[in-house]
Amino acid sequence: MTAINTPGFMDQAECLYDHQTVCASIEVLAASLNHDFADKQPVVLVVMTGGAIVAGHLLPQLSFPLELDYIHATRYQGKMTGEKVRWLVQPQISLIGRDVLIIDDIHDVGLTLGEINSYCMERGATSVTSAVLLLKNHPRKASVPCDYHALEVDDRFVFGFGMDYKGLWRNAPGIFALPKA
Numbered sequence: 264m265t266a267i268n269t270p271g272f273m274d275q276a277e278c279l280y281d282h283q284t285v286c287a288s289i290e291v292l293a294a295s296l297n298h299d300f301a302d303k304q305p306v307v308l309v310v311m312t313g314g315a316i317v318a319g320h321l322l323p324q325l326s327f328p329l330e331l332d333y334i335h336a337t338r339y340q341g342k343m344t345g346e347k348v349r350w351l352v353q354p355q356i357s358l359i360g361r362d363v364l365i366i367d368d369i370h371d372v373g374l375t376l377g378e379i380n381s382y383c384m385e386r387g388a389t390s391v392t393s394a395v396l397l398l399k400n401h402p403r404k405a406s407v408p409c410d411y412h413a414l415e416v417d418d419r420f421v422f423g424f425g426m427d428y429k430g431l432w433r434n435a436p437g438i439f440a441l442p443k444a
């Protein structure tokens with residue numbers, strides 16, 4: 264395999280969903296959210312860093328009034344297995360009495376979204392809804408499911424469209440995986 268820090272690396276990665284497919288799936292997700300949030304005014308919390316690219320594509324397609332803030336919580340930190348969630352930045356907007364919509368790139372084990380969910384409810388949110396680009400299918404899920412997902416992937420480490428592999432390639436324009444051995 265070509266070194267990860269060279270452009271040739273991407274020639275060997277397996278493309279699971281190309282840019283067009285990812286964008287089309289985000290359009291479908293936006294339509295669902297527009298239907299379900301039509302009479303709401305939520306606080307949208309983007310989970311940094313991975314959620315930034317999904318949010319950048321999704322938010323301009325949302326047609327209801329929303330307030331935007333972010334959370335920086337991480338548990339992988341450039342590795343391929345997660346540890347406990349580390350909180351780096353908490354949201355600044357009050358969540359008391361608010362509908363909260365969390366946007367992230369992937370629901371893997373679900374520990375990150377589970378902790379964010381509890382955090383929002385403890386701070387007085389009326390409801391917490393989560394929307395992710397990718398749902399990874401495997402039997403190791405924590406108890407909190409995500410409410411909306413755009414695409415599904417098998418149990419492989421994926422990267423691109425916000426997700427990193429060893430800190431790199433969040434900028435890859437679709438969803439990619441390492442080639443199968």
Ligand SMILES: O=P(O)(O)OC[C@H]1O[C@H](OP(=O)(O)OP(=O)(O)O)[C@H](O)[C@@H]1O
Binds near residue numbers: 368376
């Ligand atoms: O469902 P889980 O197993 O908890 O994993 C999902 C989380 O892992 C990734 O974040 P990461 O900790 O890698 O931080 P990042 O957003 O900076 O990449 C991803 O962005 C999700 O927030």
Ligand code: HPA
Binds near residue numbers: 369419420421422428
């Ligand atoms: O498969 C993954 N790829 C990148 N980041 C992740 N965070 C959780 N799972 C993943």
